[in-house]
Amino acid sequence: MTVDVTVVGGGISGLACARAIRDAGRSVRVLDRGRRVGGRLSSHTIDGRVVDLGASYVVVGEAERFGHVVADWEERGLARAWTDTFAVIGSDGARSPKPGPMRWAAPLGLRSLALDLADGLDVVSGRVVERVEPFRVDGEDAGEVVLAMPSPQAARLVGEVPGGQQEWEPVIAVVVRWDERQWDADLHGAFAEGDADVSFLADDGDRRGDGAPVLVAHTTAERARRHLDDPEGAIAPVLAATRRLLRIDVEPVSAHAHRWTFARPARATGEPFFRSAGLSVCGDAWGDSAAVRTAWASGDALGRLLSAS
Known part of the structure; x- marks a missing residue:
């Protein structure tokens, strides 16, 4: 037909x-x-739990029609207000808050x-x-x-x-799980300023609302390009950068990588x-x-x- x-x-x-x-x-x-x-x-089940591997969150901004869609999702329990403040972690380890618009997440991924x-x-x-x-x-x-x-x-x-x-840029999302939370309770997500390996870190348990001790690290485009044929090869440098940025001394329980060859456009039209x-x-x-x-x-x-x- x-x-x-x-x-x-x-x-x-x-x-x-x-x-x-x-x-x-x-x-x-x-x-x-x-x-x-x-x-x-994209949400995948890893270690028996759904994890967000693609987009990190949803922002409404001035998109009025989309705002009605998000409001409907919230009313039906599909979306939840997550945070309006991320951290920025500088190359020297200094951390500062970065207020912004409300970021929305989804309890079910x-x-x-x-x-x-x-x-x-x-x-x-x-x-x-x-x-x-x-x-x-x-x-x-x-x-x-x-x-x-x-x-x-x-x-x-x-x-x-x-x-x-x-032109599109690649990203590798690395999911890292610990037995218990190893980072500050107010760290919802963080931009890694000037880091060679990591661009953004999301507390997936905080984002989803179940408190699971799971982080999702998104690589820089340059780090991703090195591992497009072997995404698992990005785990070691990304994990090292994540532990350094968040000052985590404990080894994780597990780590998984997911490749996005075309993750985001370098610029919009x-x-x-x-x-x-x-x-x-x-x-x-x-x-x-x-x-x-x-x-x-x-x-x-x-x-x-x-x-x-």
Whole structure:
């Protein structure tokens, strides 16, 4: 059955696009190569516990429409206000607070938010797309086609990416678990300023609200590039940096690594999305800054435009 729109990619931008189209009464199908939707809203079960490995949190900012979505998630217990203050740890070990907007987290892991967006949509999981062109996916009629994915991945499907290809940076997320908490109770998360190995540390137990003694360290792009073929090789330098930054003397119980080859765009386009007849693009590179709210807003705006056209 031909649908009005086929969205390729089941991350938050693709799901937001599909929901906007469905809510407008148009038919839409989402094709996702993963076993479950979510993209970089990724939560994996490690040592019997769900851990957030992709996006670290959600910020609403001035995205009013997204704010209504987050408020609904909070009302239904899917999202929780986490913190408005992180720490900044300098190269000399000095620590200072960094106030900012409220960061939101998910008790069941951030993927649960993507699963909620997907509820009621026609989603085909485990669908590996080989070729995309205007109005067609793998040679079959597909209505309007939306690519909701990083541009290097889109390039594999279309050759020349509509709207231009952006540069993307890799990240390796290292999950480290101790028997008990080894860091200050007020350390929700920390930016590592000038560190060669670690860019951000998140207290996953604090973030999720269950108090588990689990940290998730996100590498710098340079450290990640060295280990794209061997993510586990990043564990030792990242663990050493984490223990040094937080002054932890105790060896952890376990450590696991997850590679994100295309974790974040090096810079955003400033445009909300790319639109052309039969083939459009949305995602977190299409906005003012790379963020979960940017991805949602990009997909939602494109979906509403396609529905009206």
